Amino acid sequence: MDAMREQGILPIALDLPGHGPRAEAPSRGFTLDDAIAAVDEKTTNLDHYDLIGYSMGGRIALHVALARPDRVRKLVLESASPGLSSNKDRMERIEEDGQLATSIEREGIADFVKRWEKLPIFASQKGLPPEVRDRVRSQRMENKPAA
16 A cells, blocks of 8 residues: 555555454445445545455455446456356355354464465465565454454
8 A cells, every 4th residue: 555655546445344453243244235335435535446456355346346337447356256156156155154254263363364374375475575474464363253
């Protein structure tokens, strides 16, 4: 974010439920419509904006762009997809996610983060400077799995 500011870009970040320093769970489920409304709230004073989204943030950015084509000027997605198309696949994912959530609650976020960081997809992060890896780990540790 600092590098973006240095380039004269005003970054606006959204924390999803369970993530970030204010990781409260919503009183009800969190939907794509809620995410679109959150982006609308943050961009009220902007006629146009560019969206960058990673993983679930990318899915949300894609849906925002579809809902607000008159406002989204550019869209960058990384490691994102529009979501599972079949109901069967969605139900299987819900089951898998539930098992993962139970595991995180039982073992704790620290053990989950250690396992997560060992996944092959994140191997390149071992080449980051130690202070960057520590900052990323600290951000991950702020997540609230129950949210």
